[in-house]
Amino acid sequence: MRQQYAVRSLFIVLGLALVGLAVIVQMVRIQNSEQAMIFLSQGDRYAGEFQMFYPERGEIYDRNGHLLAGNQTVYEVGVSLSEIENPDSMAYILSQYLGLTYDEVYKQLTESPESWEYVVIQDYVGMETAEALQQQVKQLNDADDSRLNGLAFKPHLQRSYPENALASNVLGFVTRDGRGYFGIEEKYNDLLAGNPVQIWVPRDPNKASEIPRVPNGTTLVLTLNRDLQSKVESILDQALFDYGAQNGTILVMDPRNGEILAMAATPRMNLNNFGNYFSLYDNGSQYNRSIGMAYEPGSVLKILTMAAALDAGTVRPDTTFIDTGSIEVGGITIQNWNRDAWGQQNMIGCLQHSLNVCLAWISSQMGTQTFYSYMERFGLGHPTGVDLSGEATGRLKVPGDGDWYPVDLGTNAFGQGVSVTSLQMLMAASSIVNEGRMVTPHVLYSMVRDGHQYNVPSQYAGSPISPETARTLNEMLAISLEQESSQALLPGYRLAGKTGTAQIPTDYGYDAFRTNVSFVGWGPVDDPQFMVYIWLESPTTSIWSSETAAPVFSQVAEQSVILLNIPPDAVRHQLATK
Amino acid sequence: MQGQATQIIHAYKQAPWRIQRQWIGAFLLIVIGAAMIAALYLDVTARAAVSGREIQELRIEITTIQRENADLETQLADLTSTDAMQRRAIELGYRPVLPGELDYVAVPGFVTPEPAILLAAEDTLPRAQTLPSEYTQSLLEWFDDRIRFGGPR
Numbered sequence: 001m002r003q004q005y006a007v008r009s010l011f012i013v014l015g016l017a018l019v020g021l022a023v024i025v026q027m028v029r030i031q032n033s034e035q036a037m038i039f040l041s042q043g044d045r046y047a048g049e050f051q052m053f054y055p056e057r058g059e060i061y062d063r064n065g066h067l068l069a070g071n072q073t074v075y076e077v078g079v080s081l082s083e084i085e086n087p088d089s090m091a092y093i094l095s096q097y098l099g100l101t102y103d104e105v106y107k108q109l110t111e112s113p114e115s116w117e118y119v120v121i122q123d124y125v126g127m128e129t130a131e132a133l134q135q136q137v138k139q140l141n142d143a144d145d146s147r148l149n150g151l152a153f154k155p156h157l158q159r160s161y162p163e164n165a166l167a168s169n170v171l172g173f174v175t176r177d178g179r180g181y182f183g184i185e186e187k188y189n190d191l192l193a194g195n196p197v198q199i200w201v202p203r204d205p206n207k208a209s210e211i212p213r214v215p216n217g218t219t220l221v222l223t224l225n226r227d228l229q230s231k232v233e234s235i236l237d238q239a240l241f242d243y244g245a246q247n248g249t250i251l252v253m254d255p256r257n258g259e260i261l262a263m264a265a266t267p268r269m270n271l272n273n274f275g276n277y278f279s280l281y282d283n284g285s286q287y288n289r290s291i292g293m294a295y296e297p298g299s300v301l302k303i304l305t306m307a308a309a310l311d312a313g314t315v316r317p318d319t320t321f322i323d324t325g326s327i328e329v330g331g332i333t334i335q336n337w338n339r340d341a342w343g344q345q346n347m348i349g350c351l352q353h354s355l356n357v358c359l360a361w362i363s364s365q366m367g368t369q370t371f372y373s374y375m376e377r378f379g380l381g382h383p384t385g386v387d388l389s390g391e392a393t394g395r396l397k398v399p400g401d402g403d404w405y406p407v408d409l410g411t412n413a414f415g416q417g418v419s420v421t422s423l424q425m426l427m428a429a430s431s432i433v434n435e436g437r438m439v440t441p442h443v444l445y446s447m448v449r450d451g452h453q454y455n456v457p458s459q460y461a462g463s464p465i466s467p468e469t470a471r472t473l474n475e476m477l478a479i480s481l482e483q484e485s486s487q488a489l490l491p492g493y494r495l496a497g498k499t500g501t502a503q504i505p506t507d508y509g510y511d512a513f514r515t516n517v518s519f520v521g522w523g524p525v526d527d528p529q530f531m532v533y534i535w536l537e538s539p540t541t542s543i544w545s546s547e548t549a550a551p552v553f554s555q556v557a558e559q560s561v562i563l564l565n566i567p568p569d570a571v572r573h574q575l576a577t578k
Numbered sequence: 579m580q581g582q583a584t585q586i587i588h589a590y591k592q593a594p595w596r597i598q599r600q601w602i603g604a605f606l607l608i609v610i611g612a613a614m615i616a617a618l619y620l621d622v623t624a625r626a627a628v629s630g631r632e633i634q635e636l637r638i639e640i641t642t643i644q645r646e647n648a649d650l651e652t653q654l655a656d657l658t659s660t661d662a663m664q665r666r667a668i669e670l671g672y673r674p675v676l677p678g679e680l681d682y683v684a685v686p687g688f689v690t691p692e693p694a695i696l697l698a699a700e701d702t703l704p705r706a707q708t709l710p711s712e713y714t715q716s717l718l719e720w721f722d723d724r725i726r727f728g729g730p731r
Contacts, residue, residue, distance in 0.1 A: 056648060067655035071648040127649070157648055162655035204630070230660040492677060558677055565690070567682040575684045 048202035055194030056157055058217030060171060060184060062226040063259075063445050069171055069185070069271075072160040075130035075153045078120040081112060083150030090148055097133045098122045124158060124176060161271035167229050169265040169288040170222070170388065170443060173274040181274075182287045184220065184443060186389040191218040191447065219448040223259035228252060231559040232262040235552060240266060243548045244540030245517075249290035249422050250552070251533040252560060255430045255522060257458035258439030260386075261530065261564070265289045284390055291386060294394035294419040295535070298502025299337075299354045299545070300518045301415030303477065304428055306351060308374030309362045311469040317347050317476055327357045327364075330406025334360045337501065352480035354499065356414045363413035371409060372398045377464035378428035379438065380420055385461070386441045394420040415502055422518075426533040427461065429520050432474055433528045435467040478525040488521055488550035490557045492568030497521025497532075497553060499545035504538070514538045519549035523557055524569055530560045619717050 030036055060069035077098065084090060091106035098105075098121065105121060112119045125133075130153055137148045159174040172183030180189035194217035236250045252262040265288050267280045285292035309315045325341030326333050336342065336356050342349070350358035363371045375381075381396035396418050397404040411417040420428075423441055431438040440459040447454045465473075477496035481488060488497055500518035503510035517539055522531040534549045534556070542548050560566070567575065656662065715723070 056644060059651070066658070067651060070652040070655060072652045073645045073649050155642075155645060157645060160652045162652055162659050164659075164661075166660060226660060230664075490677075562675060562677060562680065567680075568677070571682045575682065 047204060048200055050198055051201045053197045053199065053214040054178075055196065055214045056216040057159060057174065057178070058192040058194065058219045060192075061219070061221045062167075062224045062229070063222060064226065065221075066226045067162055068167060068222070068224075068226070070160050070162060071157040073127055073155050074123075074158040075125045075127070075155050076120055076123045077125050077130065077133070078118055078152050078154065079109060080118050080150040080152060081109070081116060084109060085146045085149050090151070093136065093148060094121055094133075094151075097129055097136070098125065118152070130155075163226070164270045164272060165268040166226070166233065167224055167263070168268045168271050169290070170224065170260075170263050171271060172287075172389070173271045173277075175274065182284070182390055183388050184222065187387055188218075188220060188444070192220065193217050215450060220444060221446045221448065221453075222443050223254075223261065223445045224263070224443065225261045225563060228559065228563045229262040229264065231563065232556055233264040233268070235555045235559070236264045236266060239536060239548070239552045243536060243542065245536040245548070246538045247289060248534070248536040250535075250556060251290055251422055251426050251531075252556065253426055253430070253439075253441055253531045253533075255433040255439065255528050255531045258427075258430070258441045259445065259458070260441055260443050261560075263288070263290055263443070285392060287390060288388065290422040290533075290535070291384075291388055291391045292421070294392045294421050294424075295516050295537075296416055296418065296502045296505060297420050297425055297518050297535075298415040298500035298516065299356075300425060300429075300498050300500030300520045301418065301420070302351060302354065302359050302413070302500075303432060303473065303498045303520065304375065304378050304380075305359050305363055305371070305413040306347065306476070307432055307465050307469060307473050308371060308378075309366055310347075310472055311465040312366055312370050312374070314366045314370075315347055315362055317472060319347055321345050321347075321350060321358050321361060323350075323355055323357050325357065327360050327410065329360050329364055329410030330408070332407040332410070334407075334410050348476050348480050348483075351476060351498065352484050354414075354501075359413040360410035363409050368399050368409050371413070372396070374464060375412070375418075377462060378431065379424060379461060380418060380428065384421075384423050384427045384441055385459075386423055387444050391423075392421050394418075394424055415500060422533050422535050425518070425520060426531060428464075429522075429533075430531060431464050432470050432477070433522050433531055434470070436463045436465045436470040438462055438464060474525060474528075481521070484546075486546065486550050488519065488553045488557075490523070490554050490561070492570070493523050493557065493561060493566075494525040494569055495521055495523035495557060496525050497550075499550055501543065501545040513543075515543040517543070517545035517549040519545055519553045521553050521557070523561075524566065524572070526569070527572070529566055530557070530564060532556045532560070615717075622717060622720065 056071055059067060059071070062068055077094070079090065087106060087109040091102050091109055094100065094105045095102045100122065108119050108121055133151075134153060137151055140146075140148050158176075161168075161171065161173075170183050172181055172185035172187075174180050174185050178193060180186045180192065185192065194215060197214045232250050232252060236248050239245065240248055247266045249265040250262070251260065251264075253260050267286075269276050269280050281287055306315075310317075322344050323336070323342040325339065326335045328334070334356055337354060342353055342355055342358075345353070345355065345358060347358075349355075350362075366374075375396055376398075381394055381398075383391045383393050397408055397412075408417045427438060427441055430441075438461045440461045442456060442459070444456050446456055474496055477498060478494055481495060481497055486497075486499075488499075489495060498520055500516075500520070502516045502518070503512075504514045504516055505511075515538065517534075517536045519534040520532070522528045532553055534552050536549055536552070539548045561568075566572070
C-alpha cells in the first residue's frame with residue numbers, strides 16, 4: 001500500500017515537474033521569439049523620448065546694468081483631443097479668453113485629423129490671460145464640471161523688452177522662431193541664443209539621469225547709457241516736430257574708445273510688438289538709419305578735406321584764400337551756398353562760413369591722388385565695422401570709376417557727390433578729436449558667460465592724420481564755432497563742430513527745396529569726452545543746418561555733460577589743479 | 579574488530595528524523611536567505627525609483643524657477659524702466675536738472691566708477707550634483723563595495 005502511494009507521488013511529482021519545465025521552455029521560447037523582439041523594440045520606443053533643451057536666450061543690459069532685453073513666460077494653450085467631453089462649451093469659453101472666434105476654436109477641436117492626439121489652440125498667450133483661464137479650469141474642476149477637460153498649458157519663455165521702443169534701432173528684435181533680426185539681436189544671435197542640447201530622457205524613474213547642462217545664452221552688456229539714450233531720443237523726436245523733418249538720427253560716442261553712448265533714429269517701434277515692422281519700414285536699411293542709410297552729408301565733410309589739406313601741408317590755418325564767389329573745377333563752375341563772394345579768408349574763415357569755393361580750391365591744390373588717398377584713409381566707402389547688422393558702406397567715387405568726373409574732386413571736398421552713413425562720418429571725425437587716431441565704433445561693452453565677464457577691447461582703425469594736425473583742426477573748429485556765435489554753443493563748455501547742409505540728389509538733379517541737415521561736434525575741446533552727430537532729413541521750417549541741427553547739438557551736449565558728469569570747463573580746470 | 583566498528587557507527591549514527599530535520603533546516607536557511615536578499619533588492623529598487631521620481635520632479639521645478647526668475651527680472655525692469663522712473667520722479671515733485679544747477683566737488687582719491695560687473699563670478703546655472711552611487715549601482719555592485727571597501731567608494 002505504502003509503495004503504491006510512493007509510485008503515485010512520484011508520478012505527480014514528475015507530472016508537475018514536466019508542467020514546470022514546459023512553462024520554463026515556453027517562457028524562454030516566447031522571450032526569444034521574433035514577435036518578442038518586435039514587442040521589445042516597441043517597448044523601447046515608449047521607454048523615453050528625445051527632448052530638446054533650449055537654453056534661455058541671453059539678456060541685454062545697458063552699461064549701467066539696466067535690462068534692455070529679457071525673457072518672460074508665455075503659454076501654449078492646447079487641448080488633448082481624446083479627453084474633450086464638450087467641444088461646444090470648450091470652444092465658447094476659449095474664444096472668450098483667447099480673443100479667437102467661436103468657429104475658429106470649434107473647427108480646431110472637431111475637424112483636426114483623427115491621428116492627432118493634441119491640438120494647439122493658441123501659442124504665446126500672456127501670463128495674465130493664461131492665469132485667468134487656469135483659474136476658470138480650477139473652478140470647473142472643483143464643481144465636477146467637465147467642460148474644460150483636456151485643456152493643457154505649456155509654459156515657455158519669450159523675448160521681452162521692458163523699455164519697449166527705447167533703443168529699438170540698436171537692439172533689433174527676436175521673432176517667435178527665436179531668431180534675431182537687426183541690430184544686436186541679429187549680430188550676436190548665435191551668442192545670445194546659446195546651443196540647444198538634445199538628450200534621451202527615460203520615463204522609468206530608475207533610469208533617471210543627471211540634468212544635462214544647457215548653458216544659457218551669453219548675456220551682453222552694451223556701451224549704451226540708457227538715460228542718455230532716452231534723452232537723446234526725446235530730443236530727436238522734439239527736433240523732428242519743431243523743424244518739420246521727416247526722419248533723423250543722433251549719435252553720441254566716446255571719442256576715446258569708440259563706445260556708442262546713444263544711438264537714436266526714427267522711426268522706432270515697440271519691440272514687444274515686432275509685427276508692426278512692415279507698417280513702419282519699407283526696407284531693412286531704414287531700420288537704423290544711422291548705419292543703414294547713406295546720404296550726401298554736405299559741409300560736415302569739409303572738416304575731412306581740411307584735415308587732409310593740413311596734414312598734407314597743402315594749407316596752414318593762416319593760409320589766405322581770396323573768395324571770388326566761384327571756382328571752376330573740371331570745366332564746371334562751383335559756387336558758395338549763398339552764391340556770394342566772401343573775399344579774403346583764412347582757413348578758419350573758410351570753415352566758419354562754410355565756403356564751397358574755398359574747399360574746392362583746397363582739394364584742387366591737393367590733387368586727386370592725395371585727396372582721395374586721405375578720404376580712403378578716413379574710411380569713406382568702407383563699412384566702419386560696428387558690431388550691428390545692416391551696415392551700409394556709402395560710396396566714394398574715385399578716379400578710374402566709370403561715373404567719376406574731374407568736377408567730383410571739387411564737389412566731394414564739400415560733401416557733394418559722395419555718400420556716407422552718419423556713423424562713418426562720426427568715425428572719420430574721431431581722428432580729429434582723438435589725436436589723429438580713428439576709433440572703431442562699437443556697441444558691445446562686454447559679454448557675460450558662465451558667471452565670467454569678458455570686456456571687449458577698443459580698436460583703432462588707423463591714424464589718417466598726425467596728432468599735430470588733429471590738434472590744429474580741433475582748435476580751428478572750436479574758434480570757428482565761437483566766432484559764428486552758433487546756436488550749437490553751450491555756456492560753460494568749449495565745444496567744436498561743423499554744420500552741414502546738403503541738397504538732396506534725385507533722378508533729375510538736386511532737389512531745390514529739400515535738404516539734409518547735419519552737425520558733427522564734440523567737447524570739451526581740451527579733453528573731448530563725447531562726440532555727437534546729427535542728421536535731420538528734409539526739415540521744413542528751415543533748410544539750414546545752423547538753424548536746425550546746430551541747436552539740437554547744443555541740447556544733446558547739455559544732456560551729455562549732465563549725464564556723463566562732465567563739469568564746466570572752469571570747474572574742471574579748477575578741480576584738476578587741486 | 580569488525581563488530582566493534584559497527585557498534586561505534588551505530589552509536590554515533592544519527593536517527594533518520596534528525597537528518598531529515600537538518601535538511602529541512604538547511605533548506606529553510608536558503609529560503610530565508612533568498613527572501614532577505616529579495617527584500618533588500620526590493621528596498622533598494624524602491625528607493626531608487628522614489629529618488630528617480632524626485633529627480634524628475636526637481637527637474638521640472640528647476641525649469642519653473644528659471645522661468646520665474648526671468649519673469650521677475652523682467653517685471654523689475656518694467657518697474658524701473660525709464661518711463662516709469664521719470665513718471666514716479668515727476669509725481670514726487672522732481673524735475674530735470676539744468677547744467678547751472680549742478681555743483682561739482684573734488685573728492686581726493688575718487689575715481690569715476692567703471693561699468694559694474696553684472697553677475698557674481700560664480701556659475702549661476704542650476705546643475706545637479708552627480709547622483710550618489712546608491713542610486714545608480716546594482717545590488718551586486720553594492721555588495722562588492724561593502725565587502726571590498728566597507729562602504730561606497
